[in-house]
Amino acid sequence: MAGILALAPPALAQSLPYHADPDAREMLPSLTPIPAIRFLTTTDFPPFNYRDQSGELVGFNIDLARRICAEVNVACTIQAWPWDQAANALSDSQGDALIAGLAMTDENGELFDYSSTYLALPGRFVTRADALDGFRPEALAGERVAVRSGSAHEAFLERYLPDVERVGFASEIEGLNAVQSGAVAAWFGDAMRASFWLNENPDCCGFAGEAYFRPHLFGQGLTIAVPAGHDPVRHAIDWALVRLKENGALDELYLRWFPVGFY
Template sequence: MTTGRKLTSGLIRLLLCAFVATLTLHLPAAAQQPGVHVPNFWDPKAVHDRPTSIPDKIQFLATDSYPPFVFRDPQGRLTGFNVDLARALCQELGSSCALRIKDFDVLLPALEEDEGDAVISGLSRGLPNTRRLNFTEDYLKLPARFVVREADLEAFDEQDLDGKTIAVETGSRFEAFANRFWPEANVEAFETAAEAREAVKGGTVDTHFGDGLSLSFWLPSEAAANCCAFAGGPWLEAGYFDQGMAIATRSNDPERAAALNYALRQLYQKGIYQELYLRYFPLSFY
């Protein structure tokens, strides 16, 4: 099965680069502190009753090569944001929990053949072979962000970029968005996102517009050398940056999807989601 890998090939590249190198955003009180921004994808005013049907067990399916979501630590133990999130969901529901590792290409067949109950591995809901699945609400979205040099941070205004040079990765959604929404800016396309980041670091462009997750790992890295910081944003415009990460279940298993949705909201309300987010993304990309 080759189509499975195409589901999130772009996302996979972003996640690997990140570790190695229309939505209203609600921020809780703790997120108002400088430098601490935790997203909330659930309506804070909504009231949801605990489902009457809770699964006794949830067998999650994932692949283990996509840090910081699912990967193996130096001792070979499974860890990552999705691993801890799956464990917390089961604890919230009182269900026993297991995580089975599969190659990305066979995650969907494994789900369809009842080898697991839910895929927590960044499947895209927008493609034909996933439209027959049930998806939970998004538990994480991957926004676009601007970065600028620290010296330029105070003067930067993302609403007024006329004449400014924006570095983007060629052929990316970031390039398409910048060309459409900042037509008076000079959009300079680079072969890779790494080259675009180096351009803003070196001062040959005014700003770089790219994947917030990847940038959150680049900014504190030795490669960035404390050159730059996030500015403005986050950008989550529909059709460009609104596809998020969700948990997929079989179409004939709506009760499990409903239970997971309930548990996701509960984890946020109890502060557990915030704790996990800041554990794996200490420099928030929101």
């Protein structure tokens, strides 16, 4: 994945994410309780956290964790765990924070607190390049629109665009390939996944219209989990996220890892 990303030109005109709570800038962290932040992660979530061909732990989350520690000026360790053990390791105090896309479910909420969202995952339409100009979702009434079967994005179309003809596919890639072949007029789904497909098919298609942020359907986005009650660590992370946005480091990471932006 890293090799593919390196070949893509930077998308300097992208819309850039900003989700950190600006009030966190006032919560200057007390560094006494946290001489270090022990981050836990996994190796199965590219491009966020995975091992490259040399076995090194890399990804957007890995770079972000290191930037957070540098901003707070504390020592930093990052340890990889299998996905099915990572949350238990955090609850057993084998780490201070888990940066691996742990969902904000009711069950997890009993064990963990969460940082501010640092990257939301919106839904977006993709069409062929010749249909991008003047795109209007309402004009898709009666048209075939690809979507992953049983997904929250299918529920979105059913609720907000009931007049489109939804065409279900088993995966996002199958639906996007249907746009490329002309079998459907558009695709709607997870914009982050689509961004990597578009990176490999730059002349075919593109994002059409706006990004749709619907937390009740698409989730709260990516956050960092900490053991419940560990407020010094959580406050330090939130404070660092605001600072990283203000000094441009968060934007730099986004442009590096997502050359085809999905906002």
